[in-house]
Amino acid sequence: MWMETVAPTDGTDVDPKVRSSVIVAGATPLERLRLAALGGLARAVAGKHLGPVPFPVAAWMETAELPPADVQSAVIEALRRGEDPLAEAYNACISAANRRQLGTVFTPSEVVDHMLDLVVDNLYGRQPACVIDPGAGVGAFTVAAARRWHNARVIAVDINPVTLGLLAARIAYERSQDARWARRRIDLQLADYASALPGLFAADAPAPILALGNPPYTRTQSLTSGYKRDAERLRKVVEMTGHANLATVFQALTLEYLRADDLSCMVLPGSIVYTDAARGLRRAMWSSSRPVEIHRWRADTKPFVGRNVQAAVLMIGPERSVARPIRLARAESMNGNVELIQRWTMARDKPPPDNWFWAEDSFDQPDAVLPLTTFVTIRRGTATGANFFFFLTDSERAAFPDDVITPAVASLRRFEGTVMTQAAHRTWGGADEPRWLLTLDPYKPVPAPLVSYLAEHEDTVSRRHLSTQRREWWAITELPRPDILVSPLTQKTFKIVVNKAKAVASNNLLGLTLREGNPAPLAKWLRSIEGQRELRRVSRRYSGGSFKVEPGGLKRLQVPRSVVAAVIGRSPESLLTPELPL
Ligand SMILES: C[S@@+](CC[C@H](N)C(=O)[O-])C[C@H]1O[C@@H](n2cnc3c(N)ncnc32)[C@H](O)[C@@H]1O
Incomplete structure (x- = not known):
């Protein structure tokens, strides 16, 4: 034969x-x-x-x-x-x-x-x-x-x-x-x-x-x-x-x-x-x-x-x-x-x-599950190159005008809740939490109260790599305000917070921005046992037992169809490009 x-x-x-x-x-x-x-x-x-x-x-x-x-x-x-x-x-x-x-x-x-x-x-x-x-x-x-x-x-x-x-x-x-x-x-x-x-x-x-x-x-x-x-x-x-x-x-x-x-x-x-x-x-x-x-x-x-x-x-x-x-x-x-x-x-x-x-x-x-990327954009928070200069506490910002200050989150370490409302943002972490981001407009003159602050830090900050990439070394213009904040490093449980305050995240955090819909069901699922297991699956594991999730890992994350449906308020099939047989 x-x-x-x-x-x-x-x-x-x-x-x-x-x-x-x-x-x-x-x-x-x-x-x-x-x-x-x-x-x-x-x-x-x-x-x-x-x-x-x-x-x-x-x-x-x-x-x-x-x-x-x-x-x-x-x-x-x-x-x-x-x-x-x-x-x-x-x-x-x-x-x-x-x-x-x-x-x-x-x-x-x-x-x-x-x-x-x-x-x-x-x-x-x-x-x-x-x-x-x-x-x-x-x-x-x-x-x-x-x-x-x-x-x-x-x-x-x-x-x-x-x-x-x-x-x-x-x-x-x-x-x-x-x-x-x-x-x-x-x-x-x-x-x-x-x-x-x-x-x-x-x-x-x-x-x-x-x-x-x-x-x-x-x-x-x-x-x-x-x-x-x-x-x-x-x-x-x-x-x-x-x-x-x-x-x-x-x-x-x-x-x-x-x-x-x-x-x-x-x-x-x-x-x-x-x-x-x-x-x-x-x-x-x-x-x-x-x-x-x-x-x-x-x-x-x-x-x-x-x-x-x-x-x-x-x-x-x-x-x-x-x-x-x-x-x-x-x-x-x-x-x-x-x-x-x-x-x-x-x-x-x-x-x-x-x-x-x-x-x-x-x-x-x-x-059935769908990749997170079918309805969410994933990105790391804003890299300032000098967080000590840009992220300010309540007292540090007190003398500066409101229009150069933006609500921000440098770290979620001291945040215990699941939703960052505007009220929560104003109080969490105590007086020394750097919860404000200096967001000066590069096209406007520097307001008077800030002139001496900039002069004080010019030597240390202006020559840093990211500062040299900006139009003005003191002006951050990319301000993504993700719907969900993810703390990427953990021993056990990844912190997931809905960002109702529309705070700008630092690059210590990862942000999820929905293309449409309500972030709450996604955040709830990410905090669940199943969601945390899925987060660990796409994370890197370090020898001390901690986990770290990167944007590339989140791109591989799979979300149950029912969760996607709750987020977008309709059946998720429309998000998928159908696969034709050969
Ligand atoms: C797709 S390869 C798989 C090789 C290996 N199992 C792997 O997965 O790396 C198919 C194998 O089937 C063998 N083969 C072809 N015709 C066969 C037959 N009639 N009976 C048994 N083996 C056959 C080929 O020699 C080849 O090694």
Whole structure:
């Protein structure tokens, strides 16, 4: 089947005596020579820690020359630094276009971590007895699963002897660094995943089995008719059309073979939520009692699946007594993390919609969330460059005219309330609270009472960097008056204050300005347990246990739909630009 037509794996093409290249589907003759040379690198990295490998992999490793010593040590050093030099070496040997034949794209670690966390939520406290990595490549999932679940057997299945050999080298490297890896049971199977499925999910295999990975996105046109026929023979219930790509075929077949306690979590093309080719898969998920969750990246971000393909993670949990609503989310990769920027659910008590991400009631969900940035502008308060000169106490300002003084907040340390009214602003913190900002107009003459104050401070303040940027060193003209003040540093609870006094904030504070609506429901939610948890999630944590939130962190903050609706006084859908399917 697939192996005969696409990538021979029985060793006949890798005869150690005559071979000078290795067969990897899609690779040119020159690329095959390069890939053959990689065998020496894999042998050098593996050293004496190499475990059992399939024959073609062993032949590939044994017949290549060892690379120069400095190359070997550079690769080991990169592995020590936590990089993935084996994936890089593979990618350097074969062009991206030719890698596509086998759908070879390596998954970034943040996506792997995100999926492992999702799986843990669906394991209900259990550990998988076995993890199967369909299309294991150089082992992003195999290695992460072996790290996370020490006692699980991990089976890495791939049709490509080179990536499987690099994975063998990677595992050997882990063994050389940590003796406990000797006890991890990791099997490498050089095989077509679809044909291996019935054996992998045999009825008497220990449960639960977890199928975890990023199967190859090989387009239907690249699959031979023989392969499609064989896949059809393996099928039991889930309908497949002839147009399904290989990843969808792998997922549909996996669902067929999952036993009640087994589960799967795979990266798939985002189009599975609406294409005809995946209709059978969607129907099977809809009618099952398994938890189903899909996190889909935006169409214009193709972070890892490859050219022109939108990515989604599909989690299918173990069978439950009741079918819970399907959980859907839009995902984004940001700063080395996967963030869910919008979540909602879809009950399975009616016929399934054609497009799961385009259902009419998608947003009518209590647990849907929206990014704070959809209705709020976030910015730090005013930077003066010399707060002691610009922020004044009651007695310091007493001699100055009212029109050069603006209510301000330099810090919230001594403010105990939740709303800064004008009355509260006049009294809080005592007489030495610097609650007034000197706001002289650069286009007007300096009022007489201020002439000596300016002369007294000119030497110290006028040469400071920010002073030199202003039209007059003593004139601050940017005076944002945010609706909500956020104290960015805390041991435990972030202080959130509604700024009814319209005071100008100092740059010790962050300010939230609503584009429309009432700030009170947002401030209330930010002070709630859930809001504070969300604030901590987007904060940096320091070693003493304190948290600091920056404007960039607030931009990642997610607000429940119900809170947004209360703020803007109408349904929040209108704030969103709809996402069109590809
Ligand atoms: C998208 S890559 C994923 C690699 C790796 N799991 C990762 O996430 O970094 C898909 C992998 O599937 C493998 N593959 C392609 N066709 C296959 C088949 N019929 N059976 C098993 N593996 C296959 C490719 O060789 C490639 O390593």
